[in-house]
Amino acid sequence: MSATEDPWEHHATWWRETFTNGADLEYELQILPLAESHLEGAARVLDLGSGEGHLARRLVRASLEREIVVGLEPSAAQLESAIGQAGGPIYVRGVGERLPFRDGSFDGVVCCLVIEHSSDPDALLAEAVRVLAVGGRFVLLVNHPMFQGTGSGFVDDQIMGEHYWRVGPYLREEIVSEEVDPGVWLPFAHRPLSRYVNPVTALGCVLTRLEEPVPPLAFLEGSIDLELESAIPRLLLLRFERPRAAQMGR
Numbered sequence: 553m554s555a556t557e558d559p560w561e562h563h564a565t566w567w568r569e570t571f572t573n574g575a576d577l578e579y580e581l582q583i584l585p586l587a588e589s590h591l592e593g594a595a596r597v598l599d600l601g602s603g604e605g606h607l608a609r610r611l612v613r614a615s616l617e618r619e620i621v622v623g624l625e626p627s628a629a630q631l632e633s634a635i636g637q638a639g640g641p642i643y644v645r646g647v648g649e650r651l652p653f654r655d656g657s658f659d660g661v662v663c664c665l666v667i668e669h670s671s672d673p674d675a676l677l678a679e680a681v682r683v684l685a686v687g688g689r690f691v692l693l694v695n696h697p698m699f700q701g702t703g704s705g706f707v708d709d710q711i712m713g714e715h716y717w718r719v720g721p722y723l724r725e726e727i728v729s730e731e732v733d734p735g736v737w738l739p740f741a742h743r744p745l746s747r748y749v750n751p752v753t754a755l756g757c758v759l760t761r762l763e764e765p766v767p768p769l770a771f772l773e774g775s776i777d778l779e780l781e782s783a784i785p786r787l788l789l790l791r792f793e794r795p796r797a798a799q800m801g802r
């Protein structure tokens with residue numbers, strides 16, 4: 553694979569087999585239900601960076617009032633994997649930083665574990681807000697920036713006989729290539745929380761909900777220190793709303 557190639561073109565099968573259609577407990581027990589609950593009642597939904605489409609398919613199934621679900625995804629391999637599966641939404645190939653949709657096209661935009669892979673988060677966030685209708689909501693799910701960043705993680709210190717959670721250099725912004733499974737290298741951007749909240753509120757949206765759920769206990773099964781790991785969030789959900797004109801500027 554050359555340096556300019558999109559790694560997701562090579563890892564679509566790994567992604568599908570490892571994380572989707574019930575393969576990953578965290579997605580099944582937490583991520584998908586949480587995203588779905590925050591999009592309840594949104595008739596037109598964009599899943600920005602839809603991967604192989606398991607969230608988008610769930611959103612199609614979840615609501616009879618749903619008019620349309622669109623999955624936007626840059627990787628041809630991920631899209632091929634998505635299109636091969638029954639009960640899907642409409643898929644569009646594109647990147648989050650340049651969305652091929654008119655202003656105000658969606659009542660809900662969800663971006664789930666995608667912005668960590670973008671080198672231009674400001675452009676992606678601005679596009680998500682632009683395509684949001686007045687009164688619409690933007691649901692952003694990220695790996696928790698404070699506890700899951702570079703250098704953070706569980707430490708099993710056998711010499712001192714201690715277990716603790718180390719927090720890495722939280723304020724340092726960087727994109728690092730990480731080997732998430734043997735032979736699977738993906739770029740991850742680490743940024744502080746303010747880099748995600750401030751650009752969206754500067755565009756007139758309001759942060760209406762922040763969730764840091766306890767990791768599902770079934771997911772943590774086998775952990776050396778369950779008590780500690782269940783006190784460290786893996787996921788952060790931010791829900792923004794684009795206020796109706798009368799509420800703006802208050």
Ligand SMILES: C[S@@+](CC[C@H](N)C(=O)[O-])C[C@H]1O[C@@H](n2cnc3c(N)ncnc32)[C@H](O)[C@@H]1O
Pocket residue numbers: 560600601602603604605606607624625626627630646647648649663664665666669670671
């Ligand atoms: C970790 S997967 C998550 C997929 C899906 N959102 C989910 O939760 O199952 C990240 C996805 O983001 C896509 N992606 C990476 N950079 C992107 C960008 N700039 N705009 C839109 N999608 C992007 C990748 O191709 C990949 O399919």
